[in-house]
Amino acid sequence: MTQEELQRLVEAISIEWFQQPFTHEAMFNARLKTTGGRYHLNDHHLDFNPSMFAQSDEQTVVGIIKHELCHYHLHLAGKGYRHRDKDFKQLLQQTGGLRYAPAVAKKTSKLECYQCVGCQAMIYRKRKIDTERFRCGRCRGKLVWQETKRLNNDND
Ligand SMILES: [Zn+2]
Ligand SMILES: [Zn+2]
Structure with missing residues (x-):
């Protein structure tokens, strides 16, 4: 609009x-x-x-x-x-006006951070992944979860 x-x-x-x-x-x-x-x-x-x-x-x-x-x-x-x-x-x-404004869907503001034990590559995903099933794309090594990174996007 x-x-x-x-x-x-x-x-x-x-x-x-x-x-x-x-x-x-x-x-x-x-x-x-x-x-x-x-x-x-x-x-x-x-x-x-x-x-x-x-x-x-x-x-x-x-x-x-x-x-x-x-x-x-x-x-x-x-x-x-x-x-x-x-x-x-x-x-x-x-x-028939609305009493309350509808809740706004929040944009993704965090990333899950994984590291490959084989090649040390860092891999970022919006959601947690199953590390038993998903392996490193480069060397097929096991991924280990490191941290949840909070992204600073206050102006969305
Ligand atoms: Zn009002
Ligand atoms: Zn790897």
């Missing part, structure tokens, strides 16, 4: 489900990690999580957009726009 497609989708959902136009900006923000979207009180724009959108089906994406539009329309109308507010809970239910 492009930035433009996102903007049009948010505008369409706003008209269809809230009977009111969305007149601000909707954009992808890769810095969002655990939330599907965010409403900004100061300039009224909406941020959405691009990796969550990429991993979710259409129904979930629409549910996330509805959730943020609930914040948006209630705040602009001077009503209770926070999660704990009755107005928010009601509108969310009416429009």
